[in-house]
Amino acid sequence: MTGQPRVRIAPSPTGEPHVGTAYIALINRAFAKSQNGKFILRIEDTDQTRSTAASEQAIFDSLKWLGLTWDEGPDVGGPYGPYRQSERTEIYQRYAQILLEKGLAYKCFCTKEDLAALREKQEKEKKPAQGYFAQDSPCRKLTPEQIKEKEAKGEPYVIRLKVPDENPDALITFYDHTRKKEISRKYSEIDDQVLLKTDGFPTYHLANVIDDHLMGITHVLRGEEWIVSTPKHILLYNAFGWEAPKFYHLSLLRNPDKNKSKISKRKNPVSLRWFRAAGYVPDALLNFLALMGYSRSAEGKTKEEISSMELFSMDELIHEFIPGRISTTGPAFDYNKLDAINDAYTQKMTIEEFCAYKDERLKYLMEYLGPLAVETKNRFRRLNKEIDDITGFFFKLRLSYDCDEFNKIKMPPAEILSMFKTLKKTFKDKALLLNNPADFHECINEISERCGYSSKSIHMAIRIAASGEGESLPLYESLALLGVYRCISRFDDAGEALEKHIKERKEK
RNA sequence: GGCCUGUUGGUCUAGCGGUCUAGGACGCCGCCCUCUCACGGCGGAAACCAGGGGUUCGAAUCCCCUACAGGCUACCA
Numbered sequence: 154m155t156g157q158p159r160v161r162i163a164p165s166p167t168g169e170p171h172v173g174t175a176y177i178a179l180i181n182r183a184f185a186k187s188q189n190g191k192f193i194l195r196i197e198d199t200d201q202t203r204s205t206a207a208s209e210q211a212i213f214d215s216l217k218w219l220g221l222t223w224d225e226g227p228d229v230g231g232p233y234g235p236y237r238q239s240e241r242t243e244i245y246q247r248y249a250q251i252l253l254e255k256g257l258a259y260k261c262f263c264t265k266e267d268l269a270a271l272r273e274k275q276e277k278e279k280k281p282a283q284g285y286f287a288q289d290s291p292c293r294k295l296t297p298e299q300i301k302e303k304e305a306k307g308e309p310y311v312i313r314l315k316v317p318d319e320n321p322d323a324l325i326t327f328y329d330h331t332r333k334k335e336i337s338r339k340y341s342e343i344d345d346q347v348l349l350k351t352d353g354f355p356t357y358h359l360a361n362v363i364d365d366h367l368m369g370i371t372h373v374l375r376g377e378e379w380i381v382s383t384p385k386h387i388l389l390y391n392a393f394g395w396e397a398p399k400f401y402h403l404s405l406l407r408n409p410d411k412n413k414s415k416i417s418k419r420k421n422p423v424s425l426r427w428f429r430a431a432g433y434v435p436d437a438l439l440n441f442l443a444l445m446g447y448s449r450s451a452e453g454k455t456k457e458e459i460s461s462m463e464l465f466s467m468d469e470l471i472h473e474f475i476p477g478r479i480s481t482t483g484p485a486f487d488y489n490k491l492d493a494i495n496d497a498y499t500q501k502m503t504i505e506e507f508c509a510y511k512d513e514r515l516k517y518l519m520e521y522l523g524p525l526a527v528e529t530k531n532r533f534r535r536l537n538k539e540i541d542d543i544t545g546f547f548f549k550l551r552l553s554y555d556c557d558e559f560n561k562i563k564m565p566p567a568e569i570l571s572m573f574k575t576l577k578k579t580f581k582d583k584a585l586l587l588n589n590p591a592d593f594h595e596c597i598n599e600i601s602e603r604c605g606y607s608s609k610s611i612h613m614a615i616r617i618a619a620s621g622e623g624e625s626l627p628l629y630e631s632l633a634l635l636g637v638y639r640c641i642s643r644f645d646d647a648g649e650a651l652e653k654h655i656k657e658r659k660e661k
Numbered sequence: 662g663g664c665c666u667g668u669u670g671g672u673c674u675a676g677c678g679g680u681c682u683a684g685g686a687c688g689c690c691g692c693c694c695u696c697u698c699a700c701g702g703c704g705g706a707a708a709c710c711a712g713g714g715g716u717u718c719g720a721a722u723c724c725c726c727u728a729c730a731g732g733c734u735a736c737c738a
Contacts, residue, residue: 163738164738165737165738167737167738197738199737199738200737200738202737203737203738261736265736268735268736276662309736311736329666332666332667336665336666337665338664338665339664342663342664342665342734344734347735347736349736350736351736352736354736356735356736356737356738357737357738361738376732377665377666377667377731377732377733378732378733378738379732379733379738380665380666380732380733381664381665381666381732381733381734382733382734402666404666404667404731405731405732407730407731409672411730412730412731413730413731414730414731414732415731415732441673444673444674444686445673448673448674448675449674449675450675451674451675451676451684451685452675456684456685459675459684459685459686460685460686461685461686462675462685462686463673463674463685463686463687464686480673480674481666481667482667482668482673482674483666483667483730483731483732484672484673484674485671485672485673486672487671487672487673487687487688489672489687489688490672490673490686490687490688491687492687493686493687493688494686494687496699496700500700
């Protein structure tokens with residue numbers, strides 16, 4: 154051991170690159186660099202049904218855009234590769250086999266139905282511990298002959314960890330360095346987790362523990378959602394006879410609404426590609442994210458220094474980083490404050506930097522717009538026109554509706570209102586099916602036919618709700634880029650604005 | 662339901678037993694600067710430190726209980 158820390162982030166390449174990934178990456182990188190350590194990127198693509206190469210590329214691009222570069226990873230290599238879990242399946246299988254041989258894991262032939270039945274039974278009995286554990290596990294009791302028989306028949310199986318059950322009330326404990334305290338769980342509360350799936354791929358738990366050990370990870374800084382499963386991981390480290398890394402759990406970014414639930418695309422933009430296309434300066438986004446997870450000390454600072462201490466660069470963060478100052482409370486993601494910080498950064502720029510940034514952003518914006526790029530370009534008369542007059546609606550959180558626009562829909566206001574409601578409901582129901590422009594096209598036609606809305610009216614209504622105006626970029630492509638969830642909230646907003654408008658007119 | 666975690670103004674936070682009649686930032690309001698807006702400057706409203714019990718000469722700070730919020734409870738990570 155050299156004494157230099159090695160940390161990692163391990164994003165899954167599913168869907169859009171998430172701000173949460175950048176947030177965790179930022180803390181990890183600051184931690185590593187402040188101690189002259191290494192920051193590693195590992196791709197956790199063990200979920201074969203959801204992982205895509207495009208998503209992986211988007212993670213690379215987005216993190217690089219933010220300057221969150223890594224020392225080792227799938228694209229740059231390193232001494233502990235491969236850094237993509239899908240390329241390490243034999244390793245996991247080998248280690249699962251070791252556990253099997255040691256008698257610390259077992260093959261489980263239960264089907265989905267078996268598990269559902271088990272769960273139902275447990276619920277009926279109101280057992281405090283649910284899940285697949287010890288005496289509830291039929292496959293634990295299988296004799297070697299029975300196992301052989303099932304295997305010969307070709308029954309699919311998973312490999313599960315055999316959680317020690319001699320002493321169910323004993324505690325399994327680890328130290329959380331962020332919360333600065335021990336956290337523990339009873340053995341009886343931990344189920345016999347699946348280690349290797351039927352398809353031969355590992356679950357997160359197995360792959361994560363093996364990789365962290367094999368890659369020499371010394372400190373694990375990850376999201377708070379992992380706290381409860383950390384004891385499972387400790388169990389695995391014990392089973393292998395390995396020393397566990399030190400754990401730091403980072404509080405989750407939250408939606409800025411009343412309840413502060415985990416930040417999600419259903420409620421707000423979370424894609425790093427969105428932030429980039431929206432025109433945020435990378436250093437500003439970084440600074441803002443750092444504020445969410447880390448707070449600087451005011452000690453020894455003058456009044457003036459205190460009033461500007463929220464503004465700092467990645468380098469400054471690295472130089473003064475103190476792990477003990479990582480926050481433990483879940484911060485609401487305040488888009489408003491992000492804007493303020495972004496303003497501060499643009500003000501610090503020179504004209505040259507500003508132009509370079511605008512150019513870079515414009516290029517990226519066109520890429521982001523995809524099929525709409527040409528349409529956007531064609532709407533310019535002269536190059537001095539502001540691009541955001543045309544594309545701004547993609548990047549505003551809330552639109553303000555000019556109520557005269559609604560007059561362009563040739564329908565009575567009350568009917569428009571109910572149309573917005575129908576649209577909202579249908580989009581919500583079909584949310585998972587609405588991805589491409591064609592999906593939106595089909596869906597809108599369906600509603601139009603089903604409810605007897607004229608094609609012209611429904612399209613105009615959607616156009617106004619989505620873009621805030623009666624003239625805009627081609628509709629279906631726009632909706633696809635906006636994403637279903639933001640469309641839904643815009644139907645809400647537009648409906649609300651219209652309702653207010655109707656009320657005001659009545660009062661007059 | 663069970664388990665785990667968190668709780669200082671609307672939001673992000675400083676604070677680690679007396680210096681707190683709780684400081685800063687964002688947002689909000691007002692004034693000044695000014696041809697407008699933005700920037701900047703000044704000022705203001707906004708937190709009885711979730712609530713209740715302890716411990717202590719003394720608690721936002723330590724302990725306990727309750728409430729609320731979040732997370733997890735998948736062959737997803």
